[in-house]
Amino acid sequence: MAMPTIIEPGTKGIKMNLTRRDFIKAAAAQSALMTAAVLFPGITFGDWQRMDDSATGFQWKKTPCRFCGTGCGLLVGVQGGRAVAVKGDPACSVNKGLCCVKGYHSIQALYGKDRIKTAQVRKDGKMVDVPISEALDLIADKMKETIGKHGKDSVAMYGSGQWTIPDGYAASKLFKGCIGTNNVEANARLCMASAVTGFMTSFGLDEPMGCYEDMDYADVFVTWGNNMAEMHPVLFSRMLANRKRKKDVQIIDFATRTTRTSQAADKSILFKPQTDLAVANAICYEIIRNGWVNENFVKKHVSFHRGKTNIGYGTEDHFKFKDKAQNISFEQWTEFLKDYTPEKVEKISGVPAKDIKYLASLYGDPDKKVTSFWCMGMNQHTRGTWINNLVYNIHLLTGKISTPGNSPFSLTGQPSACGTVREVGTLTHKLPHGVVMKEKARKMAAEIWNVPVSNIDPKPTYHTVEMFRALDRGDIKFMWIQVTNPMVTMPNLIRYREGSLKKDRFVVVSDVYPTPTTDIADVILPAAMWIEQEGMYGNSERRTQHFEQILNPPGEAMSDTWQLIEVAKRLGFEKQFPWTEENHIEMIWNEYSRFHDSPKHRMAPYNVLKKRSGVQWPFVNGKETKWRFHAKYDPAAKGEDFHFYGKPDNRAWIWQRPYEPPAESPDQEYNFWLNTGRVIEHWHTGSMTRRVPVLNGAVPSAYVEINPDDAANLGVVNGEMVKIISRRGSITMPASINGRGMPTKGQVFVPFFDEGYLINEVTLDAFCPISKQPDYKKCAVRLEKA
Amino acid sequence: MKTKAKKIGKSVSRTATVCLLIVGFCVLAVQTLNVRQVYAGDATPSFDDSGDKIFRSYEEIPPNYMIGDSGNRTLATYYDRRQYPGSPPVIPHPVETTFSKNKTECLACHAKGGWNAELAASAPLTPHPEKEACRQCHVRLNTDKNFVEHDWVSISPPRLGQAQLPGGPPPIPHNLQMRENCIACHTGPGAVVEIRVEHSSRGNCRQCHVPLPMTPLVRFERK
Structure with a gap:
């Protein structure tokens, strides 16, 4: 081809x-x-x-964009019951009227001809259309039967950061509160878990302290393994606008591969995969050596800690790990950093010592406001929690945090990874407030959910990778998957696909288009998409964004929330799900808000959400909180300036974390790094964006980016087929040389949107032992000319 | 006596004028309020809110752009590059795919417009040169085949020439958000034949052309 x-x-x-x-x-x-x-x-x-011109009633309706975690406000033009146009919402502070190419064409993703409009059930190996009520009956029966035979922990829910907040809330309440299993996970485990554990370990509370407005104040931006030009384009152009306006703004791209972001940056610094750990430590070493430490801040607001080392990679089943914090002194930490002089780190990372010193001088300059951005590069990392901690270390050492323009900013990839997964807590160990291990949190949930406290299991069960391993092993027999496409996105995919197809596994998939995941389903439920239902998303900057139902879903398609409620009622939980189709979103919001009713996390009331283009929490006394942990901006902070109230010692934690190599590195046999990711045109597995004509037209299929020198050695030219082989699987796809991005020598890059080229059959299911988030950015492969 | 009456008359008429003014203002205010409600987020706000931008962009246009020509490109070509009126157009010419460390060079031609010898065409001006991440919204197509069949239906492009009187100035039939520079599309290489104007040197477009509402008006009734 x-x-x-x-x-x-x-x-x-x-x-x-x-x-x-x-x-x-x-x-x-x-x-x-x-x-x-x-x-x-x-x-x-x-x-x-x-359109027929006689169709009247053209209206603009507000909604957050369907795609990434930026959370752009859109105005969707509606005429004759169809979405017909998009413009950026000028009233939304996120994007101020601008979108990206996906946003402008997002509504076209609603109109692919192969939308799933009816429920389907597998009968004698073939999928047969059935009325949706019959499918829902079958799901409820199957769940009862499975729980009866194999216990409550044999059924599982796998959701998504594209769930609306009510979707995730209904799932958590049904599974954790009513059924009594902690088998609830979401695909955000694959994209945001390290960000969460990073926040929890450094600050004791999840989600960024800053907001997008930091971009208007910062003098220096450092993008850590983060191709913002393609992944968060609207924020990237806001950064460029800031540079253009202020003239002396610098953008430093710190990455393993040259991208559009490197092109626009003032300086591009390349490092060897995984060595960001060493470089971050070296930056701290330099800041201390040069006397750039903000001593007043450190003395008052920071404490020092050490965790376990040699913590493993989780590639084996039943892997268990628990970190343990030990207090250390500033001097002990300084001693540890002596292993990370710029000269020593140059040898590990390939980053010239002078570039490390330059980075340190930017962070260390007391007159410069610095914002760091990162997303998947740091989160999909076998030491993801560590590298999150290490970047916070730099900001804490210099006191550049929680004030306008000084912001370590963890970006999200999905429209409601924050809103639904992190805030509602749709992960095995979480509840909407607190964790299942804590009795206080269980009591609170039981009271609000109107269930006996004994229902809520105090032990977490499986995180995502382990959940699919349990499905493969047979510990889980029933899995319900909503708004996500794991049969494209799971690393080491072959094992998990084969596992899900084993005898007596039952898989329910709710989705809007046929995907490799609906291919393995026993029941397919037609889902309402985006603005075909009412709901809320929560974006990267703690902003909750409401959208009303603007369109009717096609055929028998039903929102994920209502699917869950229908099944809950069939399982006998009418008392916990008493709402009507008309009021359930408002009712769920009111009930859910009770979990966060404190100045640390109070949510805006329903009627405020309906009116505004997003509202940031904590929303206290009618005011949004832009910067947390600073008394000037945060109603929960006490004292005159900073107050890191998330930790029991009221301090932010600097962590001593060493460099450790990744789970798999290139060797003689498998001599290349494989890195995977996205392109601007496509979002995640492409099940929506590939159905948008312009986006498909721009990037119709995936490819493997190869460094020109490697391509010459291999004897391939642009477009020729290359076989990529790892210890897990292989894939043959066209080469792209000098294309969109350029990997360094010895590295290849493959975007994962194309179900025709399942690159995750090649990737490794190693994960960060603390966050349990897999590393999609590093494994060893070899290349053959096909 | 006479003067007194005159004085009273004066003060009465003054009060009357003030009253009339207040009433008039109220009527106007109500009317504006109505319009504002109807057009929340629509064409009207940017027409005035971005007024300075409209003037500034006019000033910044190089004079030779004004006499440039789009050849025989038509509205059909214009809309062929868009999915619906107002969507960002695709890039119709080859762009450098070779990876280089240079920044995006789109603005080299599209910020000021003018003749491009390589493509043997005049480059149209972008109405929003302050935005530099061009390929955030504009993409180059590499195939004309859809991934699956598609059921997209667009609204009609705005009708041309909706002047109320023969020879009168036509209203602005489209939204102005990110298109505050009238000249960019109505004069020079960016102007396709149907919407080219010959009098753009007059500068203040909005002196004669007013926005055409896209939603039906709520009729004002005196109560």
């Missing part, structure tokens, strides 16, 4: 109606018709299928 042919200039955009178009194209060339167009106003020649 060759690379797709490039359309030459003159060829027009996506065709919707060929015959008419061709006719018009030919005709339009004649000046007679051009004159006609001027004489008869109203004649236009765009070749889309067109």
Whole structure:
């Protein structure tokens, strides 16, 4: 298979109606018709299928974007019951009227012809259409039967950071509160878990202390393994606008691969995979050596700690790890940092010592406000928690935190990874407030949920990777998957696909389009998508964003929340789910808000959410909180300035974390690094964006980026097929040389959006022992010319 | 006596004028309020809120751009590059795919417009040159095949020439958000034949052209 042919200039955009178009194209060339167009106003020649002009009632409706965690406010134009146009919402402070190419075309993702509109059930190996009520009956029966035979921990829920807040809340209440199993996980484990454990270990409370407004104040931006130009484009352009306005702003791209972000940056610094750990320590070493420590801040607000080392990689089943914190002194930590001089770290990381010193001088300059950004590069990391801690260390050492422009900022990848997974707590160890291990948290949940406290199991069960391993082993027999596509995204995919297909496993999938995950389903439920239901998302900067139901879902499609409620009722939990279709979102919001009713986390009331284009929590006395942990901005903070109230010692924690190598590194046999990720046009597994004509047109299929030198050694040219082989599997795909991005020598990069090239059959299911988040960025492969 | 009456008359008429003014203002205010409610987030706010931008962008346009030409490109071509009126157009010409350390060079041509010898075409001006991450919204197509069949339906592009009187100035039929620079699309290489204007040197477009509401008006009734 060759690379797709490039359309030459003159060829027009996506065709919707060929015959008419061709006719018009030919005709339009004649000046007679051009004159006609001027004489008869109203004649236009765009070749889309067109609305009937008599359809009236054009309206703009507000909603957050469906795609990434930025949480752009959109205005969706609605006419005749269909979404027909998008513009950025000028009233939304996130994007101030601007979108990216996905946002502008997002509504087209609603209209792929293969939308799932009816429920399907596997009968004699074949999927058969059934009324949705029959499918829901079957799900409830199957759950009862499985629990009866194998116990409550044999059924599991696997959700998503694309769940709305009510979706996740209903799932947590049903499984943890009513059924009594902690088998609730979400795909955010694969994208945000290290960010959470990073926050918890350093500050004791999850989610960023700063907000996007930091971008308007910062003088220096450092992107840590974060290709923002493609992954958070609207924030990236806000950063560029800030640089243009203020002239002396610097953007430093610190990455393992050269990307669009490196192109726009003032300086691009490349490091060897995993060595960000060493570089972060070296930056602290330099700050201390040069006397740039903010001593007043450190003395008053920071304490020092050490955790376990040699902590493993979780590649084996039933892997267990628990970190233990020990207090240390500033001097002990300084002593430890002596192993991380810029010169020593240059040898590990490949980053010239002068570049490390330069980075340290930017962080250390008391006159510069510094914002650090990161996302998957630091989170999908076998030491993800550690590298999160280490970047906080730099900001804490210099006191550059919790004030406008000084911000260690962890970005999210999904529209409600924060809102639904982190805040509602749809992870095995979590409750909407606190963790299942704590009696106080269980009591609170039991009271609000109206269930006996004994229902809530004090022991967490499986995190995501272990949950799919349990499905493979047979410890889990029933799994319900909503709004996510694990049969594309699980690392070491072959094992988990085969596991899910084993005899007497029962998999329910709620989705909007056919995917490799619906392929393995025993029941498929047609889901309402995005604005076809009412709901809320929560973005990266603690902003809760409400959207009303703007469109009707197609066929029998039903929101994930209501699917869960229907099944809950069939399982006999009417008392816990008494709401009507009309009021359930408001009721859920009111009930859920009770969990967060303190100045540390109070949520905005429903009527405020409905009115505004997003509201930041803590929302106290009618005011949003932009910066946490600082008395000037945060109603929960006491004293005159900083107050890190998340930890019992009222201090932020600096952690001593060493460099440790990744689970698998290139060797003689498998001599390349494999890195995976995204492109701007496609979002996650592409099940939505590939159905958008422009986005599919721009990047129709995946490819493997190879460094030009490696390609020459291998004897492949652009577009030729290359076989990528790891210890888990292999895949053959076209090479891209000097394309969108350029990996360093000895590294290849593959985007994961394309279900035609399942790169996760090659990746490794090693994870951070603290966060349990897999590392999709590093494993060893070899290449062959195919 | 006469003067006294005059004085009273004066003060009465003054009060009357003030009253009339207040009433008039109230009526106007109510009317504006109505309009504002109807157009929350629609064309009207940016028409005035971004007024300075409209003037500034006009000032910054190089004079030779004003006499540039789009050849015989038509509205059909214009809309062919868009998915719906107002969506970001795709990039219709080859762009450098070779990876280089240079920054995006789109603005080299599209910030000021003008003749591009390599493509043998005049480059249209972007109405929003302050935004530098061009490929955040504009993509180059590499295939014309859809991934699956698609059921997209667009609204019609705005109708042209909706002037109320023969020879009158047509209203602005589209939203102005991110298109505050009228010249960019209505004069020079960016202007396709149907919407080209010959009098752009007059500068203040909004002196004669007012936005056309996209939603039906709530009719004002005197009570």
